[in-house]
Amino acid sequence: MAYLSNLRMFVRVYELGSMSAAARDQRTSPAVASSRVAELEKHLGVRLFNRTTRSLQPTSNGRLFYDGAQRVLDAVAEAEASLTHASSQPRGTLFVAAPLGLGRRLIAPHVPAFKDEHPQIDLRLRLSDRKVDVTAEGLDLAFHLGTLEDSGLKMRVLAECPRVLCAAPDYIARRGLPRDGAALVADGHDCLTLRFPGATEFQWALQTPDGPRRFKISGPFESDDGDVLTGWALDGRGIILKPVFEVADHLASGALVEVASQTPPLPVTLAALTPHRRLRDPKVMLFADFIATHIRAAMAGN
Helix, strand or coil, rough: CHHHHHHEEEEEEEEHHHHHHHHHHCCCCCCHHHHHHHHHHHHHCCCCCCEECCCEEEEEEHHHHHHHHHHHHHHHHHHHHHHHHHHHHEEEEEEECCCHHHHHHHHHHHCCCCCCCCCCCCEEEECCCCCCCCCCCCCCEEEEEEEHHHEEEEEEEEEEEEEEECHHHHHHHHHCCCCCCCHHHCCCCCEECCCCCCCCCEEEEEEEEEEEEEEEECCCEECCCCCHHHHHCCCCCCEEEEEEHHHHHHHHHHHCEEECCCCCCCEEEEEEHHHHECCCCCCHHHHHHHHHHHHHHHCCCC
């Protein structure tokens, strides 16, 4: 098992490009991570990384060894999964990621019930509105809202989520009620946008009588946290574009009001993303099925 631990550490150092990042990922110290890689190098008789005080780069031997090491770890995981299937008692740790709003409202509340049903499965839930790299971050499953770019991931569509443009009554009283996307642009409405490092698109896709169209909106505030945007909107600072499930309570109470209803936003796809090597892991499938059931019930208003 020590050799497998060393392999896992090498793979994570290679993928994350950092000894300290790999140590955090594997829940240990940088010193232990460095020691495991050094043990592996001693066993193989070659250097796997070139280290300096400022950088860590794989050697040619390290690049060659990575693919084989990953195949070994995948084979072990598949063998363990086959035994789990036979014993009907899934066990182990799941690493799951989700956007903040979705995670807080539709996933996190159901994690304790999942644990009650499957006491031998532990779960590490990471919530963030930033774009996650499922492979590089060692995730077993990631929930995704939006259009998926081409990738080597398996996508399972869970639901089509309606979205809404909305603002606080105070904002509407001060700036007026825009009827459509054209008014958002022409009247210079304050649109509160979700953006993160690397984001390049600053448009909202809305459904018009002539079909889908993108509107180049602008505004004084932006954030990489969707709940921050909702807070600003409730404070009368502008208009937000949100999945209905995130703002349903505010719409029902009147704290937020739908705007630009003549050109509603296009719905957004909610999907579960899984690395292909994790497709046969029963605990991954169990959690995906469990959450999918609850999400579909919520979308149906049950």
